[in-house]
Amino acid sequence: MGDRLRRGGRAVNWPGIAVILALLIVWQVLVGTGVVGVDSLPGPIDIWRGFRELTGADGGLWAAVAHTVRIVLMAWAIGAGAGLILGLLLALNPVVASWGYATVDMLRSLPVVALIPIAILVWGTGDLTEVILGAYAALWPMLINTAGGVRGVTPRLRDVSRTLQLSRTGTLVKIVLPATGSSILVGARLSLATALVVCVVSEMLGLQSGVGNQLVLEQSGMQPARMWVYVLLVGVLGLIINAGLIRAFRVLFPGVAAVAERSSR
């Protein structure tokens, strides 16, 4: 594991890639030989053709991707940032905790997806609505994980900070936050995944741009291959953004990342 950490990444996972390729081939064979004969299920080759069309001159795929990625990242930064601060307050300040926990429990149990039509009514079908919805969705996982992580910091580290005479700020920045690092990373990843889902769904439910919107348009245009392009694209986007987040975390906080990877093994 240490060697992997030093290299800062994983070796290429050939067996994993082989399984995915095999599944694609099976899919193509099943569809191509007519064993699965459903009009709305195209094979990988058709989907690839759709992808080429959509990335062509008047395809519009990259514009949609750029829109969704931009909004998701913005919403995630706002929501997860607020979640981090509120989570810290909730865990460290007894007054905030006693007044706030009931509200947090109530609000986070409301399914965000159900709020999408309401948000569209209130703020319209523009980018603002999407950012608000994405940020709201990103808030909760970060808040819950941060607060839980801080409460889980061993009391021994409080003793250490006291016997070494660290200041309050020093204790927060040098002990509490890094000790909560792996929980914060989990929160950040869940936040990002949730923001992506909520943004795409809100694009499907009425917003006028982005990957989700294109997906619904292709559906009404009876273009299953192109629909599948967008479906797979959302999955790939999630993977790429998540991998980027982990890479950034490793570069910015190498020690905390090493501990997080060690404890997740």
Added chain:
Amino acid sequence: MSERLAAPSHHPVTGDLVFELRDVCVKLPAGPAGRDILRDVDVRVHAGEIIGIIGPSGTGKTTLLRVLSGLLLPTTGSSTLGGQPVTGPSRDAVTVFQDYATALLPWRTVARNVALPLEGRTSKAERKQRVRRALEIVGLADRAGEYPWRLSGGMQQRVQIARALVLEPKVLLMDEPFGALDAITKGTLHDQLMDVQAQTGQTIIFITHDVDEAVYLADRVMVIHGAPGSIVHEVTTKLPRPRDQIATRDLSRFHDVRHELAEVLRYGRPA
């Protein structure tokens, strides 16, 4: 290993009074009435002494060390360090905890763990130099860049000791510092600790439940016993220094002290 962190003091020691605890009682919240942990504890420790505090579990050893360190204030009675009343933790008396794995910061390298208490208080150059010196004293200068969890238990405990030494405290307080280590590692660390003490002249107060460890390391051993705990016995070991794992343990004086302590631990008083 020859560098000194602080002015050396002479051995055997009759230095200034460092710690004085008078009639210390500690009651901790438990149930409606609270529970008495320590009762009427009097301790006097002089500069340069190595003091062992031994007792069965549940007699308040750790509580006593927390009172000495200022992490816990006595319910009644007084505690002074260098003549000043103890009102909280002090940089003059730094604690080394038993559970090194939780007390070290796993996300910091060895050097950055040791640098922690100096950050924001010294120049970068001075910090670097003091960290290197502390790591040299515990013999870990070549592991400075590693994460602590990649080291053995004994090495991790030495990192924690270096982190305390880097502050050049007058007193090292150690809560069962070698309790989690195997016998061979323990013996090595005993000798290293006494080496460090000979170099720095620090006062060391350590807690243990191991009679041999208490006799081998300490100038004076105090026995804490009962519930609530109080100090029921005290022995001055009068063993020559430097001590030796084989020769010292063969001395008849070693056996006498060991015998005496074992009796007190069994009966709560000398038989």
